[in-house]
Amino acid sequence: xxxxxxxxxxxxRLSVDRSSPVPLYFQLAQQLEAAxxxxxxxxxxxxGNEIELAGRxxxxxxxxxxxxxxxxxxxxxxxxxxxxxxxxHSQVKRPLELSSLYDDLEAAGQRPASQVLVNTLEPASAExxxxxxxxEGTEVHRVERLRLAHGEPMxxxxxxxxxxLFDLDSAQLEATGxxxxxxxxGITLHSARQSVGARAATADEGERLGEPEGAPLLTMxxxxxxxxxxxxxxxxxxxxxxxxxxxxxxxxxx
Amino acid sequence: xxxxxxxxxxxxRLSVDRSSPVPLYFQLAQQLEAAxxxxxxxxxxxxGNEIELAGRxxxxxxxxxxxxxxxxxxxxxxxxxxxxxxxxHSQVKRPLELSSLYDDLEAAGQRPASQVLVNTLEPASAExxxxxxxxEGTEVHRVERLRLAHGEPMxxxxxxxxxxLFDLDSAQLEATGxxxxxxxxGITLHSARQSVGARAATADEGERLGEPEGAPLLTMxxxxxxxxxxxxxxxxxxxxxxxxxxxxxxxxxx
DNA sequence: GAAGTCTGATTGTCCGGACAAACTAAGGGC
DNA sequence: GCCCTTAGTTTGTCCGGACAATCAGACTTC
Numbered sequence: 001x002x003x004x005x006x007x008x009x010x011x012x013r014l015s016v017d018r019s020s021p022v023p024l025y026f027q028l029a030q031q032l033e034a035a036x037x038x039x040x041x042x043x044x045x046x047x048g049n050e051i052e053l054a055g056r057x058x059x060x061x062x063x064x065x066x067x068x069x070x071x072x073x074x075x076x077x078x079x080x081x082x083x084x085x086x087x088x089h090s091q092v093k094r095p096l097e098l099s100s101l102y103d104d105l106e107a108a109g110q111r112p113a114s115q116v117l118v119n120t121l122e123p124a125s126a127e128x129x130x131x132x133x134x135x136e137g138t139e140v141h142r143v144e145r146l147r148l149a150h151g152e153p154m155x156x157x158x159x160x161x162x163x164x165l166f167d168l169d170s171a172q173l174e175a176t177g178x179x180x181x182x183x184x185x186g187i188t189l190h191s192a193r194q195s196v197g198a199r200a201a202t203a204d205e206g207e208r209l210g211e212p213e214g215a216p217l218l219t220m221x222x223x224x225x226x227x228x229x230x231x232x233x234x235x236x237x238x239x240x241x242x243x244x245x246x247x248x249x250x251x252x253x254x
Numbered sequence: 255x256x257x258x259x260x261x262x263x264x265x266x267r268l269s270v271d272r273s274s275p276v277p278l279y280f281q282l283a284q285q286l287e288a289a290x291x292x293x294x295x296x297x298x299x300x301x302g303n304e305i306e307l308a309g310r311x312x313x314x315x316x317x318x319x320x321x322x323x324x325x326x327x328x329x330x331x332x333x334x335x336x337x338x339x340x341x342x343h344s345q346v347k348r349p350l351e352l353s354s355l356y357d358d359l360e361a362a363g364q365r366p367a368s369q370v371l372v373n374t375l376e377p378a379s380a381e382x383x384x385x386x387x388x389x390e391g392t393e394v395h396r397v398e399r400l401r402l403a404h405g406e407p408m409x410x411x412x413x414x415x416x417x418x419l420f421d422l423d424s425a426q427l428e429a430t431g432x433x434x435x436x437x438x439x440g441i442t443l444h445s446a447r448q449s450v451g452a453r454a455a456t457a458d459e460g461e462r463l464g465e466p467e468g469a470p471l472l473t474m475x476x477x478x479x480x481x482x483x484x485x486x487x488x489x490x491x492x493x494x495x496x497x498x499x500x501x502x503x504x505x506x507x508x
Numbered sequence: 509g510a511a512g513t514c515t516g517a518t519t520g521t522c523c524g525g526a527c528a529a530a531c532t533a534a535g536g537g538c
Numbered sequence: 539g540c541c542c543t544t545a546g547t548t549t550g551t552c553c554g555g556a557c558a559a560t561c562a563g564a565c566t567t568c
Contacts, residue, residue, distance in 0.1 A: 021529095023551060043483055049518055060553045062316075065519090073327070075445055078481045081519045082561030088444065089483020189506045190342065191329055197499030198452035198470040216470035216495075218452040227332050229297055229343020241470075245451030252443045275559095277521060303548055314523045319549090335549045336531025513566070520559070529550070536543075 014057055024059060028067035036076055036087055043089040047077065050085075075251045113151075114174040118144035121163070128160045131223045131234040141168050143178075146208065153209045155239040165232060179224075182232060190227040196220050196246060201238075209240050216241040268311055278313060282321035290330055290341055297343040301331070304339075329505045367405075368428040372398035375417070382414045385477045385488040395422050397432075400462065407463045409493040419486060433478075436486060444481040450474050450500060455492075463494050470495040 016027045035041040047053070047068070054064045068085055071077045079085045122142045129136040141161040147154045159178060161168070166185035173181070182189065196219070203213045211217070218239040226232050270281045289295040301307070301322070308318045322339055325331045333339045376396050383390040395415040401408045413432060415422070420439035427435070436443065450473070457467045465471070472493040480486050 025551080051518085060555095062554090063552060066551085078444070079519065080561075081559065082517065084518060088481070089479075190332070191506060192504045193501070194504060195499050195501045196450055196472075198472040198495035200470050214468065216452040216454050218450075218472075219499075225343075227342070241452035245449050247447070247449045250446045250448060252445060279521080305548085314525095316524090317522060320521085333549065334531075335529065336547065338548060509568100511566100511568080513564100515564080516562095518559105518561080521557085523556080524554100526553080527551085530548085532545100532547080534543105534545080536541105538539100538541080 014053075016057055016059065025063050025066035025070070028057065028059070028064065029070045032067065032071055033074075033076060036071075041087050043087050045087055046083075047085040047087070075249075113148040115146040115148065116143065116170040116173050117146060118142060119168060119170045119173070124160070128234055132160065132162055132231045134162060139163055143168065143173065145173065149243075152243070153240070154243055155237055156205065156208050157235060157237045159233055159235040161233050162231070178233065187232055188227045189232075190225050190229075192222050192224040194220060194222045198241065205238060209238070211240055211242070218244060218246070220246075268307075270311060270313065279317050279320035279324070282311065282313070282318065283324045286321065286325055287328075287330060290325075295341050297341050299341055300337075301339040301341070329503075367402040369400040369402065370397065370424040370427050371400060372396060373422060373424045373427070378414070382488055386414065386416055386485045388416060393417055397422065397427065399427065403497075406497070407494070408497055409491055410459065410462050411489060411491045413487055413489040415487050416485070432487065441486055442481045443486075444479050444483075446476050446478040448474060448476045452495065459492060463492070465494055465496070472498060472500070474500075 014028065014031050016024050018024070020027065032041070032047075041047070050061050050064050050068065054061045057064070068077060068079070072079060072085075076088055077085050078088055120142050121139050123137045124132065124134055124140045126136050128140060129138065132140065134140065141159075141163060143157075143159045143161070145157045145159075147157060165187065166181065168181075179189065198216055198218055201209070201211050201213055201215045201217045205211075205217065206213045206215060209217075218241045220235070220237045220239070222233075222235045222237070223231055224233040224235075268282065268285050270278050272278070274281065286295070286301075295301070304315050304318050304322070308315045311318070322331060322333070326333060326339075330342055331339050332342055374396050375393050377391045378386065378388055378394045380390050382394060383392065386394065388394065395413075395417060397411075397413045397415070399411045399413075401411060419441065420435065422435075433443065452470055452472055455463070455465050455467060455469045455471045459465075459471065460467045460469055463471075472495045474489070474491045474493070476487075476489045476491070477485055478487040478489075
């Protein structure tokens with residue numbers, strides 16, 4: 001493998017546009033991230049001290065620090081007092097995100113398809129009521145979907161949502177993911193509590209997913225909260241273990 | 255349920271110790287977090303504006319902002335321009351951490367026990383070599399452990415580690431978790447790449463874990479990196495799906 | 509040669525201030 | 539009554555500076 005054709009002594013081409021509405025620290029962070037992604041900043045290399053960097057760009061040190069800090073939070077950089085700021089020897093890509101299966105499949109280029117099996121209202125069971133923080137028996141949406149990739153079933157998704165949040169249109173649900181609909185409705189997702197496990201498929205579950213009875217299934221239950229702390233969705237999903245696994249990156253909080 | 259006996263109009267008792275070596279912003283963040291945990295700061299309540307807060311504590315606004323920001327990053331607070339900073343209506347506890355099964359079990363009060371089955375050196379297979387970033391055939395540690403809770407097997411853990419990092423003592427491995435040993439050896443964990451799936455138990459696997467052949471197993475593969483980007487551990491773990499599931503909290507990155 | 513010591517470099521913490529942007533709510537116009 | 543404008547509040551961004559804590563490497567000492 002040829003060595004990267006980058007002169008490490010050449011100072012990075014950085015510049016900021018003060019007339020732009022995008023914050024200066026953000027512009028700098030983007031450029032640094034691009035340089036890391038592109039290989040201009042090689043793993044392990046020092047970034048040059050903050051004061052010099054600030055002077056070169058005509059920025060103040062706090063602004064430069066804010067840019068660097070955002071990349072440290074992303075896990076791309078590591079700071080060492082008395083040494084400098086280094087690019088992490090990555091293999092690390094992205095921390096875990098709250099993504100939907102739809103997004104996952106699309107990112108993998110699998111051209112996902114949905115099939116809405118059920119889209120109705122029903123009184124909340126004890127489990128659903130507890131997850132959504134509503135009284136048992138309250139009317140909630142129930143959506144059952146089958147997620148397909150390459151025409152084969154991948155997962156069976158059952159979601160419960162409180163009423164009055166937004167319009168649950170079956171056609172839209174088939175065209176895109178649930179999370180996109182929520183974001184489009186002005187709901188800002190904040191956090192989620194997930195539980196991932198496994199169990200053997202019942203005869204019904206097996207038939208839906210094209211697996212024999214007793215086949216191992218990967219299960220996920222997730223309750224999603226918006227930024228006001230309200231539970232906006234509770235999902236119970238089963239995935240074909242033979243076709244799907246969860247992959248994610250973790251960052252250790254310092 | 256009685257209403258919390260807290261007067262929301264009473265200003266929070268906050269104070270900082272300037273003679274302490276612990277940073278002022280960190281002291282403030284800890285006190286705010288404690289107040290949220292304790293219920294003194296109720297979910298949804300405003301925090302009071304930053305300038306007034308700074309004045310009351312004798313701090314500057316940047317310091318107060320740094321404290322607040324750290325809690326926003328943890329998902330405990332939400333800022334709204336023109337409105338103020340609110341306590342999130344939690345149910346949210348902690349974001350996902352890089353924890354070991356040992357820690358998980360201990361937190362659940364299950365008094366974990368380990369049994370080291372194998373602790374040896376062997377040449378790296380292609381898979382292990384790729385994960386650890388070493389040449390195929392390089393000598394690496396191989397550790398196989400059985401994790402028990404209440405005397406029952408919970409998981410079978412197989413780890414591979416590069417040589418020369420630290421001392422792998424079987425007795426210590428049985429007394430504590432692998433991650434604690436690494437931290438104690440001065441290795442600062444940085445990130446990990448995980449893959450969680452499921453599959454049916456083979457006859458051997460079933461026997462080790464006390465499950466019948468074909469029983470669903472939860473599998474996890476994890477490669478852990480330190481802050482220099484070096485892979486320090488590669489683990490292939492299988493859990494009894496009937497006894498164990500992964501639970502975690504996610505934060506949506508804004 | 510090995511150990512401890514000093515020095516320079518670099519990030520960490522903290523201050524005080526300034527203006528911009530976004531949101532809320534009250535006031536005025538229709 | 540309803541909609542638009544306006545003013546006030548609060549966070550967001552940015553500046554320039556100061557000192558402390560920590561690290562690496564060179565130097566000194568034994």
